[in-house]
Amino acid sequence: MKEVTRKIPKKDALGLLLGKPVYTDDLAPKNSLIVKLLRSPHAFAKIKNIDISEASKIEGVECILTYKDVPRNPITRAGQGYPEPSPHDWYILDEYVRYVGDEVAIVAGKDEKCVNEALKKIKVEYEIFEPVLDFEKAEGHPSIIHPEKETHPMFEIGFDAQKNIAASYEMEIGSVEEELKKCDVVISERFYTQAQAHVAFEPHTAASYIDMHGRLIIISSTQVPFHVRRIIAEAFDIPIKNIRVIKPRIGGGFGGKQAVHGEPFVAAVTLKTGKPAKIVYTRQEVFEATYSRHPMRYDITLGASKDGKLKVIDMKGLSDTGAYGEHALTTFMVAGSKTLPLYNKVDAVRFSGKVVYTNKVPAGAYRGYGAIQGNFALESAIDMLAEKLGMDPIEFRKKNMIREGETSPIFKIMGEGREGVDMIVRSCKLNECVEEGMKLINWKEKFPRKKISETKYRGVGMAIAMQGSGIANIDMGAAVLKLNDDGSFNLLIGATDLGTGSDTILAQIAAEVLNVPTEDIIVYSSDTDLTPFDVGAYASSTTYVSGNAVKRAAEKMRKLIIKEGALKLGLDESNVDFDGKYIYEKNGSKKVSLKELATVLLYTENQKQLIADASYVGEESPPPFMAGFAEVEVDIETGKVKLINYIAVVDCGVTINPNLARIQVEGGLVQGIGMALFEDVKYSPNGKLLTNNLMHYKIPSRADIGNIIVKFVESYEPTGPFGAKSVAEIGIDTPPAAIANAIYNAVGVRIKTLPITPEKVLMSLNNK
């Protein structure tokens, strides 16, 4: 392969490095009204009265909108397939405020100064309710967070607002209770994960204006432009045809932009005033009033026979979706569907639990999407079970884990929000990943611990993981290829490059099929007027789903070129081929260059525009796999954990661009390490997020992540474009469990609540 597997830089890398104006805030109309939001200081309250009279008088203030001024249609902000599996429980503005940071009023004015002034002068009277701040006490709490009758799910998701339940789910294969009786060794443990923040460099930003035809144009830092168009149409009761959403360059999303955030507020202002408007969230707003990861609790029971066969997995979960139920059911189900198939040979497996509302920052999509929460619990428990069995944790995993050519009943039973798809795992090099990782970290030498000094111990630990490649039978991506007169191609895709480099790898796929340099493919993503539909960048879908669409479109284009070339040469199509430069006679000397053909097609002979399109929906979702190995040094005097090495050995099929695949894994690892060790989330007793800035919310710095080694094993996924699977999320899943296991192996302390702070380690050592 010439173009696929090329380690070329991202197509946008130079422009971004040179600081070209390419982000939403750069592209917003220069005369945009500045939009800011008055946010609730209370965790749960009803607005009794809002007085905007004084604020409205401030010079420069253009409009102030309250819940009385905007349509009240229940929607979900979550940008997912349609109908959405998230309850429709959100309103542009509402008379209820359900968390500290919830929107109370929209203020627009000519500059920040007058808008800030106006925010201070709005007088709000609240009727304050007792908030629900403990998710373990949410179900059946006397305070009902969504008492309004309009809130509803689009289909059965186990929703029960009266009990503060956003979604619930239960499935069982075999009989867990019966099989547990037959097990020689059983463990039951409880784990907690925290509400991790995404911390994308670019804060959530949106701009809007009305074009000459009276249509609403939205520029947005979003992962899901087509979903934004649909959701805004629904929220404001305007036809989809009257909305255009443009996604420029994006400074990271990680799931945090898989939703509408600022878009409805700028749209409300533009629709009201007819003027351009923009909103740029402050870092504090991003923390307090967008999304976090769903905090979850898992009670895990595992049962095995003496010889080390894992027989039973029972996962009972509780998830905290905060004030709104975005991605509530689906993140919860993924905690099972993207972990349980790892151990596909059990006799019985059960996954059940509830997702509850609380008066806290809403939870939503975040890289890993439930899988990391489930993985921490399951892969920690697997180590604990192996120890009880007296087995090496790796031997135990190898005996029980999934192998190439096998399947799991989970694939069919658990999808995302509904039934899944039966599939055989055609590519699975998990065993190779484990073997290679053991070698790279020198497991045999280092397991379980080495004493470095009287007060420092080093330990190694590991975990395995799987993710998916898009959502089978739901996620659709489409691509259009257009031939230009110089023989270059425009590749128009709905797939949303949010900094990942997907524009580049999709161009590489098209270039490989057409046998042209990637540099001849001009990529444009994404714009609901100009590019074909794509669900967007989430669920590790772009390489696999959009990549397959691009590959098909390029194959069609190749056929078109051969057809038109044959006509030009006066030959039968069967006697003609295309090598990327020339369309030539197979058994003769006639040929025409692509450039010449392209020029005459546009200007002189047999005139037409060559254009090819294709769509792709995955019939399955081939999982990428990985093994993660951590080596830590624990200081037993302070409880500090130093991560020395992290080894990631990944099977994501063929890497379309090995450099870009590597940075996807590295970025995932760093966020996983952050969740494991650093990123603590704290609330005040009355429900205000205290860790609402980068001073208090510590993401790992370069000095904290030690040595990271990423290796890809040779693998080929037959259903993927050129053998590829997706790679966006898999890197994030293993660090919490692998690091927790390494710490246990080092000093015998088992931390089951993330993050593993020095404080937890030291206090556990003190109590040992």
Place this chain on the structure above:
Amino acid sequence: MIKNYFRPKTIDELSELKYKTNGYLFSGGTDLFVKLRAGIIDTDTVIDTKYLDTKGIEIKDKKLFIPINATYNELRYFIKENKLNNILEDIVKTIGSPMIRNRGTPVGNISNASPAGDFVLASYLFNAQILIEPSSKKIPIKDFIKSPGQINLEQNEFVYGIELELLTDYKFYFEKVGRRNAMIISIASIGILIKEEDNKINDIRIAFGSVAPTILRDENLEKTLIGKTIDEELFKYLANEYQKLSSPITDVRATKEYRKSLVHNLVIKAYNNLFEKVVR
């Protein structure tokens, strides 16, 4: 909101401006502007001290003098050039980030009087004298800092510089425990200076950051240690004593229980590193 910005060139000019406007002094701005933006400080006047004519960091009368406007990076450079106490370098290099050290100043740090201030800890260890202008008086750091954020200054006065003792033949240990390895505010920190003679203490100074309303240092306790034999037992005694003396709070970084544990363990850790197997 800032409406007035001044650039005084002399001590008297600065003093007068401060007296008249009650404005905030601004050198690096690494703390001031963060607080202004967060709404913790509300002032309309900023007095830029960077145009004062000062000599820079210097050694005079066998003491290290760090004037107003001297940055952490300048101090590090000076320490390196003149081969001075390495503990000071150990402390300064953990402060903020390279960008912060390029702008931030020791004088600013002690004027903030935070119990977590790393340079405040250093000032206690090196018996700092604070030079105050225009009165030209010198007061010891422990009398200068009254309580968190509160310092001993008249409205017309400002800190002109910090004078630190230059110590030789001292063993030292410094550790700052934070939530990560860089760009952190300490959960707890310890600095120890020991001069020994025949395995006995000739002089000892122990200071803790972030475990009490101000830096924790007990000179009376230190005095009782002179002449004592350096052994594990002594440090176990000290670990318990300082744990009793500390009065930490629970905040967003850590609980008081953890801080109490750290006070104890850091004393033992310092001993292990200074006199036992050193692995750092």
